Amino acid sequence: GQNIDQPTEMTATEGAIVQINCTYQTSGFNGLFWYQQHAGEAPTFLSYNVLDGLEEKGRFSSFLSRSKGYSYLLLKELQMKDSASYLCAVRENDMRFGAGTRLTVKP
């Protein structure tokens, strides 16, 4: 079987830092992706990890531990526009998505 688990909802304050965790159990692994999805819109690519460690891209960073089946997405200096769902996805031959974490950024 295959499970990708992430929290359903999170709330944070503008300007703060938030960490969204993702754990996965898959039969194969060929990379982990994070996508952002605003309500009513298509997902857009944020980050990709295939090796253990931290990948930084501006205000967004993503971490992977393959041995633990664990990743997190770190968002710094939160802005109101960061309110969205954040989807963790694992690629085997195809892509499997978690249900998403709905982040609300409050002033």
Next chain:
Amino acid sequence: DTGVSQDPRHKITKRGQNVTFRCDPISEHNRLYWYRQTLGQGPEFLTYFQNEAQLEKSRLLSDRFSAERPKGSFSTLEIQRTEQGDSAMYLCASSSKGRQEGNEQFFGPGTRLTVL
């Protein structure tokens, strides 16, 4: 070509009718994916093409669903004898083998299907 396009954006149909959706991927992308997404859930994989070959199809996919990509460019997804449970957003994505970013998928805007 500025991105993945899908047509129509919205479709309302009566139960039992057939519907067909179209996806035009980014022109240089050889991989094309179909997903279904319902409210509060992540996209659910349906099927995947590399060029014109359909390489994988979800075991959850009913035989009422069929997808084609006859010339390795655009793709169609047909749902026969629609049911109310088919109501969802149908997303298409494309990617290119060999990109540095791990071949991330670029999503189209989706087709929202409502079955009455």
